[in-house]
Structure formats: C-alpha cells, structure tokens
Amino acid sequence: MSNPIYPELQSVDRIADAFERDGYICSSRIATVVFLAAAMNKPILVEGPPGVGKTELAKTCAAVVNKPLVRLQCYEGLDEAKALYEWKYGKQLLYTQVLREQLGEVLGDSQGLRESMQKLHQFSDVFYSESFLEPRPLLRAMEYAEGSVLLIDEIDKADFEFESLLLEVLSDFQVSIPEIGTIEATSKPLVFLTSNDTRDLSDALKRRCLHLHIPYPTLELEARIIAARVPDLQRGLSEQLVGFVHALRELDLKKVPAISETIDWARALMLLNAQALDERLIHDTLNVLLKYEEDVSATEGQLHQLLRQVTFA
Amino acid sequence: MKDPGSQSLLPFIRFLRSRDLPVSPADTLDALEVANLLGFSDRTQLRQGLGATLAKSASEEQIFADCFDTFFSCRSDLSNPTHEDPPTQAANTITEPLVELAKRQPEIAGLMSQPLLQALRMNDQNTLSLAIEEAALEVDLQHIKLFTQRGQYVRKILDALGESALRQAALELAENEPEAAAALNQYREELRLQVRERVERAYVIHASGDTENFMDEALSHMRLGSIDPHHYQRLRRLMARMVRKLAKRHGRRKRRTKRGQLNLSATLRRAVATDGIPFHPQWRQVNRRRPQILAICDVSGSVATYAKFLLMFIYAMQDLLPRTRSFAFSAQIGEVSDLLETLPIEKAIDQINRCYGGATDYAQALTEFCDSNLHEINSATTVVILGDARNNNGVFRWDLLSEIKARAQQLIWLNPEAKRAWGTGDSEMLRVIKHCHVATECNNLKQLERIVDKLLADSRRS
Numbered sequence: 134m135s136n137p138i139y140p141e142l143q144s145v146d147r148i149a150d151a152f153e154r155d156g157y158i159c160s161s162r163i164a165t166v167v168f169l170a171a172a173m174n175k176p177i178l179v180e181g182p183p184g185v186g187k188t189e190l191a192k193t194c195a196a197v198v199n200k201p202l203v204r205l206q207c208y209e210g211l212d213e214a215k216a217l218y219e220w221k222y223g224k225q226l227l228y229t230q231v232l233r234e235q236l237g238e239v240l241g242d243s244q245g246l247r248e249s250m251q252k253l254h255q256f257s258d259v260f261y262s263e264s265f266l267e268p269r270p271l272l273r274a275m276e277y278a279e280g281s282v283l284l285i286d287e288i289d290k291a292d293f294e295f296e297s298l299l300l301e302v303l304s305d306f307q308v309s310i311p312e313i314g315t316i317e318a319t320s321k322p323l324v325f326l327t328s329n330d331t332r333d334l335s336d337a338l339k340r341r342c343l344h345l346h347i348p349y350p351t352l353e354l355e356a357r358i359i360a361a362r363v364p365d366l367q368r369g370l371s372e373q374l375v376g377f378v379h380a381l382r383e384l385d386l387k388k389v390p391a392i393s394e395t396i397d398w399a400r401a402l403m404l405l406n407a408q409a410l411d412e413r414l415i416h417d418t419l420n421v422l423l424k425y426e427e428d429v430s431a432t433e434g435q436l437h438q439l440l441r442q443v444t445f446a
Numbered sequence: 447m448k449d450p451g452s453q454s455l456l457p458f459i460r461f462l463r464s465r466d467l468p469v470s471p472a473d474t475l476d477a478l479e480v481a482n483l484l485g486f487s488d489r490t491q492l493r494q495g496l497g498a499t500l501a502k503s504a505s506e507e508q509i510f511a512d513c514f515d516t517f518f519s520c521r522s523d524l525s526n527p528t529h530e531d532p533p534t535q536a537a538n539t540i541t542e543p544l545v546e547l548a549k550r551q552p553e554i555a556g557l558m559s560q561p562l563l564q565a566l567r568m569n570d571q572n573t574l575s576l577a578i579e580e581a582a583l584e585v586d587l588q589h590i591k592l593f594t595q596r597g598q599y600v601r602k603i604l605d606a607l608g609e610s611a612l613r614q615a616a617l618e619l620a621e622n623e624p625e626a627a628a629a630l631n632q633y634r635e636e637l638r639l640q641v642r643e644r645v646e647r648a649y650v651i652h653a654s655g656d657t658e659n660f661m662d663e664a665l666s667h668m669r670l671g672s673i674d675p676h677h678y679q680r681l682r683r684l685m686a687r688m689v690r691k692l693a694k695r696h697g698r699r700k701r702r703t704k705r706g707q708l709n710l711s712a713t714l715r716r717a718v719a720t721d722g723i724p725f726h727p728q729w730r731q732v733n734r735r736r737p738q739i740l741a742i743c744d745v746s747g748s749v750a751t752y753a754k755f756l757l758m759f760i761y762a763m764q765d766l767l768p769r770t771r772s773f774a775f776s777a778q779i780g781e782v783s784d785l786l787e788t789l790p791i792e793k794a795i796d797q798i799n800r801c802y803g804g805a806t807d808y809a810q811a812l813t814e815f816c817d818s819n820l821h822e823i824n825s826a827t828t829v830v831i832l833g834d835a836r837n838n839n840g841v842f843r844w845d846l847l848s849e850i851k852a853r854a855q856q857l858i859w860l861n862p863e864a865k866r867a868w869g870t871g872d873s874e875m876l877r878v879i880k881h882c883h884v885a886t887e888c889n890n891l892k893q894l895e896r897i898v899d900k901l902l903a904d905s906r907r908s
Contacts, residue, residue, distance in 0.1 A: 145484075145491060165484070165494040172483050173476070180504065333694075336502075340472060343498040346507055 138280040138320045139198045142171035148197075157186070157193040158358045166345045167194065176303050176324035178288075178342035183329055184391025185347045188286055191325035195282035198323070203277075204284045205270040207291035213298060217308055219267045225260050261312035271299075272308050275318035282323045288338075289328040296338050303341045350392060352379055358392060363399040373410045374399055376443040381422065384432065390422040397421050410443070412436050455481055457588060458517050461651055462500060464659070465513055469500055489518070517651060543625040554626075557615050562608055566633040574637075578644050581606035587648045591656055599645045600638070609637060666891040671751045671862065681891070685755075688895045689762040696766055696902040737826050737855075738769040739901060742815065744833035745799055746776040746806045752862040752889060754795045756832050759898050761786050766902055774798045777807035779814045808837045808874075812846045823853040828901060832860045832888070835868075835875040842874050847881040856904060857881075860888040860897065 136142065141151055149164040159167075167190075170177045179187040195202035205216055239256075243249045259265075268276060274283035288296070302308060306318040326342060328334060350358065356375045359366065366374075378395045390398075398421045407414055415436055423429045432439075455477060459469050469477075476499040484495045493514050501510040548555040557563060565573040585602040604610075612634055619627040662684055665677060673681060712728035720726075741760055743753035753774070760770055764787075771783045780802060785794045823829065829850055851857045859882040861868065861875055868875035879885040888897055 161490065162494040162497075165491050166498045169480055169483060169495055169498060173479055175476070177498075339502040340470065344502050344507075345498060346504045348504075 136171045136174065139171045139200075139323065141198050142168055144168065151197045152193055153361065155193050155196050156361045157189060158354060158361050159190070160350070160354060163190065163345065163347065166343050170343055171323060173343075174306075174321050176326055176342045177345050178334070178339065179325060179327045179345045179347060180330055181347035182349065182389070182391060184393040185349060186392055187325075187327040187347060188284065190347075191282055191284040191327075194323060194325070195284075198280070198282065200279060200281045200323075201277060202282045202284060203270050203274040203322070204286060206286045207288050207295070209290060209292060211291045211295055214269070216269050216271050216295070216298070217302075218269055218272045218310060220261070221265045221267050225265055228260065258312070263313065266310070266313070271302050272316065274322045274324075275302075275306060275308060275316060277322065278319045280320040280322060282325070285324065285326045287329060288326045289331045289334065293335070296335050300337055300341065303338070349382060349389075352376065355379070355392065355395060359395060359399050362396050363403060366399050366403050367408065370402065370407060370409060371399065373443055374402065377410060377415070377439060378422065380439045380442055381432065384435070386423065386428045386431065387425045388423070388428060394422050394424075410440060412440055415440065457651075458513075459500075461517050462510065462513050464652075464656060465509055467500065467506055467509055467513070473500055543623070544629050547619075547623055547626045554615070554619075557611065560608070560611070562637075563612065563633065566637060574640065577607055578603065578641055581641075582644060582648065587645065588652050590645070590648050590653050592653065593649065593657060595653075596642075596645050596649055599648070600642050603641045603645065604638065607637070607641075609634065666895075668891075669889045670755050670891065670894075671889065684891060685759065685762065688891070689759070692763065692895070692899055692902060693766060695899070737767075737828070737904075738771070739767055740819070740823070740827060740829045741770065741772040742779070742811075742829065742831045742833075743772065743774050744776065744806060744831075745774045745802050746804060748836070749832065749834050749862055750799055750803065752860075753832055755891070755894060756830075756860065756888070757786060757795065758791050759894055760901075761791060763898060763902065773815060773819075774802040775806075775811035775815075776802055776804035777810045778802065778804075779811040805838060806833070806836060807840055808833070808835070809841050809843045812843045816846050816849065820849065820853070823850060825853075825855050827854045828856045828858065828904065829854045830858045830860065830901070831882075832862070834861055834863050834873065835859070835878045836872050837874055839872045842877075844877070844881060847878070851881055851883065856883045858883065858897070858901075859885040861885065862889040863887070864889070 142148055145161070145164045145168045148167050149159060149161065152159045152164070152167075166177055169175070179190060181187055191204075192202060240249050240252060243252050266272075270283070274281050285299070288299075303324060306321045307315050309315045326338075349355075352375060355378070356372060359371045359375060360368075363371070375395065378390055378398070382389050398418060401418050401421050402414070405414070405418070416433065419429055419432065423432060456474075459474050459477065462469050477496055480495045480499055481492065484492050486492060493511070496514070497507055497510050501507040544554070544558065548558045558567075561573070562577065564570070565577065581603045584606045585599065587599055587603070590596070590599055612630060616627050616630045616634065619630065661680065665673065665681060666684055707730040709728040709730045713724050713726070716726045716728060717724040739760070741757065743749075743757060745753050757772060760767065760772070764770070771781060772786060773779050774782045782794070782798050782802075785797060788794075789797065847857075859878055861878075863873070863875070865887050867873065868879075875885070886893070886897065888894060
C-alpha cells in the first residue's frame with residue numbers, strides 16, 4: 134500500500150515522529166496529507182499565509198526521506214527553458230566545429246548531393262539527443278533513480294501559462310520533449326507546491342493535487358515549535374513570547390507575524406540573554422516581529438496593555 | 447469497489463455536491479483511495495485526509511468540515527448506539543395493563559412477543575434503531591426530495607416496521623380495555639417520534655440542498671419586479687455567486703503588451719548606439735484599447751427595480767470593468783458613478799431614486815446626455831440603456847440615438863418588459879430596435895447574467 138521509495142512515510146504517526154526529530158512540529162493534518170501524498174503519488178498544494186512553514190515542510194520532508202531536494206522558485210516570466218529543459222547550444226556549436234573536419238571522411242567517395250544527403254541521413258540526429266540536453270529542475274527531479282523531493286515554490290507568482298505546463302509533469306510525472314520523446318520519471322518524486330494565495334490557481338492544477346492549508350498555529354503548537362527550534366530558550370520566557378505573538382495576531386496589522394518571525398524573535402531574545410518579557414525589551418526588538426513601520430508604531434502604543442494581557446494569562 | 451467504505455462515502459459526496467462543493471468523479475476516486483488507505487477507525491484522520499482531496503481552498507475546507515460533521519454525526523448514532531437509557535422502571539409500569547391482558551387473551555400475548563413491541567417495552571435502543579435503519583433502507587429513504595414528503599416517509603417506515611399490527615390492536619382494545627389501549631398508544635407514539643427524527647435527518651442530508659437549489663433556480667427565473675423583499679437576501683447571494691462565476695470566466699486575461707512583432711526601425715535606431723548591433727530589440731507595442739461602458743438607466747417608477755439590479759451587477763464586476771460610468775434619468779439626467787462607487791449600493795440606489803425619479807421623458811434625457819457626453823463615445827465604448835421605451839407619447843430624439851449608435855462600438859437596449867408588450871400603447875420599442883445593435887428583454891436574474899457575460903466578453907476582447 135505505501136510507497137516503497139519512501140519507507141519513512143509509511144504511516145501517519147511515523148511521519149509525525151520523524152518530522153519532529155528533524156525539528157518540524159507538524160499538526161496531525163499535515164502528517165496525514167504527507168502520508169497520503171506518498172501513498173497516492175500525488176503532489177501537495179500547500180497554501181497559507183507567508184511564514185507558516187510551507188517551504189520548510191518540503192525541506193524537512195527531503196531530510197526525513199533522505200533524498201535530494203530539487204527546488205524551483207517561480208516568478209513572473211518563468212518558462213519552459215528555465216523550468217523543464219534547454220538544449221546545450223554552446224556544446225552543439227562546438228561539436229559542429231569539430232565534426233566539420235570529420236565530414237569529409239564520413240562522406241568518403243559519395244558522388245553528388247543526393248548521395249551525400251542519403252549517407253548523412255543514416256546517422257541519427259546526434260545534436261538533439263540526451264547528451265545535449267540541459268535538464269532544468271522539473272526534468273532533473275524526474276531523473277533521480279532513487280526518488281527525490283521536488284519543491285515548486287510560490288506557484289502563484291508564475292504566469293498562468295506555466296501552470297498548464299506543469300499539468301503533465303504533476304499528473305503523469307513525465308516530460309515530453311518534441312525532439313526526443315517522452316521522458317518518464319524512474320521513480321516518482323514527492324512534489325510540494327506552495328502558494329501564498331496572491332491569485333487563484335486553475336481548477337485543473339488544484340484537481341491534481343492534495344490540498345493542504347496551513348493556518349497560523351495554535352498557542353500550544355507554536356510553543357512546541359519554539360521549543361523544538363530554539364531549545365535553549367527558557368520555558369517561561371517562551372510561553373510569554375508565544376502568548377505575545379498570538380495577542381499581536383489579533384490586532385489589525387498590515388503584516389501579522391508568522392511562525393518564522395516568532396522563531397527569529399525567540400533567537401533574538403536568547404542572544405540578548407533575556408529572562409522575561411518587559412516593555413523595554415519588546416520595544417527594542419519589535420522590528421524583528423513586525424516588518425512595517427506603521428505596524429510598529431501602531432503596536433507601540435498598546436505594548437503595555439498587550440504585555441499585561443500575556444503575563445496575567 | 448464494493449466495500450463498506452464506498453457505500454457510505456458516495457452518499458456523503460452527493461451531500462457535498464448539494465452544498466455547492468464541486469466534487470468531480472476523479473475527486474471521488476481519490477476520496478475512495480484515501481478512505482482505503484486511512485481506514486475508518488480514526489475519525490479526525492479520515493476527515494483531514496478526505497478534506498485534502500475534496501476541498502480545494504480554505505473556504506471550501508470550512509464547508510467540508512461542516513458537512514462532514516453533519517453527515518457522519520447522524521451515522522455514528524447507528525454504529526455506537528447510546529447506552530445511556532437502560533430499561534427504566536417507568537417503562538415497565540405502563541406495560542402492566544398489557545401484561546395483565548396478555549395473560550387472559552392469547553392474541554395479545556402473541557402481539558407482545560413481537561420483536562418490535564419487545565424492543566419498545568424494554569426500551570432497547572440498539573434493536574430499535576437497527577430496525578428503523580433497515581426499514582429506512584427498504585423504503586428508499588435516501589430518495590426523499592421535498593419537505594412535504596416527510597409525513598409520507600414516516601408512514602412508510604412505520605408500515606415497514608410492522609406498526610400497523612399495533613395500530614390495529616390498539617383500535618380493537620380501545621372499546622373494552624381502554625387502559626391497555628392507552629399503553630399501546632404510548633408505545634406507538636414513542637416509535638413514531640423516533641422514526642420522525644430519522645426522517646428529518648434524512649431530509650436534511652439528502653434533500654435540503656435540492657430544495658435550496660430549487661429555490662435558487664426558481665428565483666433566478668422570476669421577474670425581478672415581482673420578487674418579495676424577504677427573498678432579497680437569497681437574491682443577493684445568488685447574484686454574488688453569478689458574479690464569482692463571471693469573474694472566473696473573464697478574469698484571466700494577462701497583459702500581452704511586450705510581445706508581438708519586432709519593430710525594425712526602432713530597433714535599428716537604438717542599435718546606432720551599439721555600433722549597429724541590435725542589443726535592444728524593440729517591439730511593436732500592442733495598442734490596447736481601453737473599453738468603457740456607459741450605463742444609462744431609467745429610474746422612473748416602473749423600471750427602477752430593474753435599474754437597481756443592473757447597477758448592482760455591473761458594480762459588482764468593478765474589477766473587470768474599471769471605467770464604467772453610470773447615468774440615471776427620468777426626465778433630467780445625471781451621472782451617478784460617484785454615488786455608486788462611494789456609497790454602499792443600497793443607499794446609493796435610494797438616493798438616486800430620490801434625485802432622479804419622476805415621469806419619463808426620453809427626449810430631454812437623451813439631449814442632455816449627448817450635450818455633455820457624446821464626444822466621449824468612441825469605438826471602444828459600449829452604451830447600455832435600460833428603459834421600457836415608454837415615452838408618455840412625447841417626442842423621441844431618434845437622431846440622437848442614431849448618433850450614439852454610429853459612434854459607439856455597441857448600443858444595447860435592455861427592456862424589462864416582456865417582448866410581447868413591446869410596441870403596445872405608448873411603447874416606442876419597435877422603433878428602438880432598429881436604432882440599436884442589440885435590444886433584448888431583461889427582467890430576471892438569468893437574463894441579467896447573460897447580458898453582463900456578453901458585456902464582459904465583448905469589452906475584453908477588444
């Protein structure tokens with residue numbers, strides 16, 4: 134039933150444990166979806182606000198199954214030549230130069246144009262063969278014989294046309310190259326697509342994927358994440374810190390702090406050797422959490438109240 | 447695949463569809479595979495797994511979770527019957543007249559030994575719900591469609607359970623043994639309640655979605671003018687759904703400027719700086735026309751409702767039709783774009799009605815409109831006029847209408863009256879048809895949707 138290439142992903146519980154050992158605390162939902170993805174050979178479309186660990190999920194997964202991670206960062210204008218494959222034009226040019234000298238020998242004593250052409254036709258199309266093919270991330274991920282983890286990051290940034298290009302890769306795990314034919318994956322990679330929801334993805338793409346929405350974590354889960362990522366932080370402080378971040382998320386901010394900001398802040402506080410949260414400390418380090426000046430100034434006025442809320446809770 | 451999993455999953459998927467969650471056959475297959483992989487033992491895990499295949503966005507996930515809880519909570523009563531109600535003393539006391547009677551009359555004794563009455567007497571919920579469930583299957587309860595069918599199905603299930611024997615006995619006993627009959631009737635009532643509850647649940651799961659769809663369908667074909675205000679909430683929801691659909695259909699047009707033909711002369715000109723080598727190819731920019739819609743709405747009494755809905759629709763598509771301007775008139779005409787953009791739509795419409803309502807005079811309205819706006823109409827403009835073309839027998843400025851038609855890309859006249867009323871009485875509609883590119887009836891939501899769809903398609907093609 135389970136996928137023989139990725140024995141580490143055999144059951145939901147094992148996945149949760151393995152991920153936790155690698156410092157990624159995942160909710161049961163995430164573990165279930167990863168398990169299904171491996172068992173059903175389906176890509177996972179991970180959605181959610183920035184900084185909740187979408188990319189990290191793929192990285193951790195690669196580490197857990199101990200396979201290479203192939204990453205494709207999407208951006209506007211990304212096309213076939215950068216995502217799938219390209220011909221090695223330089224090499225082709227070089228070879229024509231070299232082969233020109235061989236041409237006389239090959240043609241030998243053939244008479245006239247027609248006979249020469251016929252002789253040349255007997256050779257296969259060497260310039261458009263796999264040795265001149267430059268694999269780009271998508272093709273590269275297919276070529277690993279032992280399996281791999283393919284991360285297609287921020288798919289919503291890519292053009293609509295690129296999505297259509299992905300369909301073949303994601304559903305059949307194969308790439309069609311007109312000059313050569315179809316190249317199939319020797320063993321199917323685990324595919325993660327991430328999206329920040331800046332635009333709606335096409336239904337065709339969604340249909341081929343398992344959908345996983347990662348929201349901001351609960352208080353308890355985030356505390357566990359901090360404990361796993363910044364283990365040296367004092368327990369009391371880490372509770373206060375998570376509580377404070379949660380209170381911040383309730384405010385009306387331009388960019389609410391995500392998990393990655395919480396982790397950064399926890400590290401910052403550890404470096405500063407802080408023992409407990411106080412107004413001054415928060416004031417000095419708030420820029421780690423909030424990335425917009427207007428957010429910072431809007432929050433500073435309420436620091437006292439927020440802090441009281443956290444320390445009394 | 448004929449395992450118990452698929453048996454209970456397929457109705458669930460039908461339920462999801464009735465709740466507007468688009469589940470394709472391929473999704474169904476995936477869901478079955480998920481259920482196979484995860485098994486039915488861990489409820490949360492199954493929900494998360496099914497959610498990953500059946501719900502495709504965060505909002506759909508919410509719907510999915512609600513549906514899952516509704517659907518499978520009903521089912522769980524069946525598989526884990528409650529053991530909270532052990533046979534009570536009270537249950538036994540009402541039996542006594544019956545027991546007494548059974549000692550004397552053999553046929554009552556036979557009745558008492560029936561499993562159904564036994565279960566009722568012992569308050570044996572396991573047996574009862576199992577029997578009800580079997581009877582429900584027998585009468586095809588899952589095919590319940592309408593609210594009004596509930597009574598019918600209750601009766602059918604009771605019959606399948608063999609309740610008619612009890613009824614018969616109760617009737618016979620009523621004369622001579624009123625106490626025993628009362629006791630029997632109490633059991634019957636209990637059974638009835640349980641069956642009724644079961645049918646209610648079936649209705650919620652299998653049919654309430656259909657009823658909703660039925661209402662929606664009916665509403666979108668009903669004349670907007672004759673819809674009761676208490677349906678407005680639903681109407682607004684329907685409209686929002688149409689807007690979403692249209693936005694999806696027309697939304698995805700990406701800019702294609704930077705591509706196209708090579709502009710040779712410009713390229714050579716720029717190449718001068720690099721000694722004739724064309725480092726910076728120049729492209730012929732695709733000259734994009736900016737489509738515009740001018741909506742002119744009659745807001746006199748008879749047409750005001752339709753104007754309201756048209757404007758609501760057009761302004762809901764604001765993202766796709768960014769340069770829309772709207773005008774309202776009865777006799778005097780005025781631009782109301784600002785009002786519509788700044789105020790919430792309901793308020794704006796009220797205010798428009800106050801300012802511009804009155805008796806219709808097309809001549810004055812068209813004259814005033816052309817005086818201030820005719821020069822703005824060009825081949826990228828679509829002019830939409832909503833009105834019943836009833837001019838109170840006044841003069842009509844046909845020359846102005848022709849002028850607009852000549853200048854605009856399209857002149858569309860929408861008339862809320864039914865086609866057979868066109869040209870009757872003071873209606874000028876038959877002549878109007880000749881002066882427009884398109885003249886069409888527009889009085890319900892479906893027609894409105896079709897028109898806005900066309901507007902979008904035309905304006906975005908150019």
